[in-house]
Amino acid sequence: VIGAGEPALPGISIGHNGYIAFGLTIFAIDQEDLYVYETNPDEPLEYRYRGRWEPMRVERETIAVRDADPVQVELRFTRHGPVIFEDLDRHSAFAVRAAWLEPGMAPYLGSMDYMRARNWDEFLAAMNRWGAPPENQVYADPRGAIGWKPAGLTPIRPNWNGTLPVPGDGRYEWAGFRDVDELPVSADPARGWLATSNEMNLPEGFPAHEKVISFDWYAPSRAERLAEVFDSRERFSPQDCVRLQSDVVSVPARRIVRRLADVHAGDAPTADALALLAGWDGGLTADSGPAALFEVWYRFHLRPALLRRALAQVTAEDQVEAALRRLLPEEDLLADPRVDLDLIERPAGRLGPDSDAVLDELLRSSLTEAVTHLERLLGKDRDQWAWGRLHLARLAHPLSALFDEPARARFAVGPVPRGGSGDTVGNTAYTPDFVQTGGATFRIVVDVGNWDASLAMNSPGQSGDPDSPHYADLFEAWSRGEA
Incomplete structure (x- = not known):
């Protein structure tokens, strides 16, 4: 299997296995709910559920602190999930229920299944075991077949749609999860191409209010640009696709x-x-x-x-x-x-x-x-x-604030000039100081069937060792959209 996955998480989620190619973008399933509880004025660690006071589960942890004494913390949980805020004056508490906190929901673990798939049917079967994060999964094989199937654990909310917080008193409970077959699918569409870029892509006629997926999607600007390019011609070389990945037309x-x-x-x-x-x-x-x-x-x-x-x-x-x-x-x-x-x-x-x-x-x-x-x-x-x-790309180590200046400089990469914005196919979203904060560090174009002609790029380099000559040797080529 050749490709990439999220750091420290299992599986290769974007790439190919010599039989099929696969990739993904965000599919915005609403996998979370915020519950609001009435707590017991006489015992704040109890909350009202179905007409009685139910105790929170309490776990105590010791956190080691550099150059200081360890700190004792208390973690509290309701039957729905971790308590994130308590208001003792108003006798209330807030907790999050999340599909990704369910057992067996390690992020990207589902890719372990489709890494072994050899055809569309096996790829679809693997989607039944993909839980989080919710993704648009795309497929291609050497026969010329292409497909799209979103996957992710989708809560069933019988009496609300998930857009607002709800009381945690038992009136608003999930009724399990939708079977992945209830999510849309597309195989070999007549237009000859498939593309996803986090936009609202539920097909026309999908019962979006009956089978709620989400009401919160990313803007369609990047998808509109992809459609414009794909509809303008029929054939694309791997280098054409490399250029499209870094397209900066807004x-x-x-x-x-x-x-x-x-x-x-x-x-x-x-x-x-x-x-x-x-x-x-x-x-x-x-x-x-x-x-x-x-x-x-x-x-x-x-x-x-x-x-x-x-x-x-x-x-x-x-x-x-x-x-x-x-x-x-x-x-x-x-x-x-x-x-x-x-x-x-x-x-x-x-x-x-x-x-x-x-x-x-x-x-x-x-x-x-x-x-x-x-x-x-x-x-x-x-x-x-x-x-x-x-508009620049500049990389700093996550712990750089703890480094002295020589160490900070040793780990830093850049800056380099960047094109694009958060509106372009080549996403280079930025903060008010114009420094890039979003976008792809890994890019791959798979030449399906002619696997060894595939092209890839990884920023800033092939090594995580700042003393290696390959620590940042791809950064400038990456910034220019090369592969």
């Missing part, structure tokens, strides 16, 4: 920039910025000046301005900023432009009277602010603007 950027055609600048710098974006194809390449302008404008100026204006229509004036802080999405794993795009493309009545004129002014004024912001970051010379001067 579908949301193209849609937002399209709306700028109706905007007129009131000053020369803004007019120059409009012209710069008007001739841009939406490619967030590391050397692109328009990409740098767009990302600074959209993330730091346009989005807050849009949401602030929309909130002002439905929220008290003194609460708008607090609401905005809660509403701005965290995008350190993947981006989510759905609300922004909806406000831009369907503003009527949502941005105040004459919403189109309001939107024109928001686009214009926020772009003016972004130009000033980018000039502070990269200077006034537009020829020197480049997205990769801001």
Whole structure:
């Protein structure tokens, strides 16, 4: 078996075994519930369940602490799972029930089965033993067969849909788990291709409210770009697929920039910025000046301005900023432009009277602010603007905060310029300092049947030893999208 798996977890979950190829992305099964309990005022370690007080299970652990005395901790559990918060004043407690805490649910353990599969039927059978995390599983074999089957332990909630916390008093209990055969499946579709990128991909007609999988999915931007590319041609070489894995065309950027055609600048710098974006194809390449302008404008100026204006229509004036802080999405794993795009493309009545004129002014004024912001970051010379001067990949050891400076430098890798964003197929999601925080460190393109022609890349190198010449020797090639 050739491929990769999660560090420290069993199995190879992405790769091939000489008979079939397999890969995965996130399929967002809702595997958790938050339970709220009434606790006994006279005995806080008891909670009400089916009309009586039930004791919590208590486990005590000793945690060794560096340069200090050991610390004794008490872990508490209800029948549903670990207690994560207690409010003694309100006589309440909160616990999490999670499918992945069930027996036999070691993450990725199910890959041990499909590593041995030799055909589609055996691959499907292995899905019955895949529990967590929930994944889109994709398949290909040398006969030309392809398939998609999501897998994961799916709770059955008879009288609620899992979107909100529920009382833990016995009225809201799981009724077992769905058989994997109840989840959708696709084999050899007529369009000739299958792709997944964490989006909502339940097929049309699936009873999503009767057999609840989830109501919380990632944005479809990356899937839309994949569909655009796959529908544009019939044949792809392994190198074509390598390039597609690191594709940095932003579908949301193209849609937002399209709306700028109706905007007129009131000053020369803004007019120059409009012209710069008007001739841009939406490619967030590391050397692109328009990409740098767009990302600074959209993330730091346009989005807050849009949401602030929309909130002002439905929220008290003194609460708008607090609401905005809660509403701005965290995008350190993947981006989510759905609300922004909806406000831009369907503003009527949502941005105040004459919403189109309001939107024109928001686009214009926020772009003016972004130009000033980018000039502070990269200077006034537009020829020197480049997205990769801001957007970087830099690796630090998880324990680097405990290291001295020489050790910290010894383990660190980078920085290198990066293209893309959390909206692109080549996911390079980042935090407000522009440093990449999400995306693939391992990439593989399997040439099915011609197995030895497969291509792979692993960041930062093939060795985990910082003194090895192979510790970071693939990092720059990885950053350029090579394999």
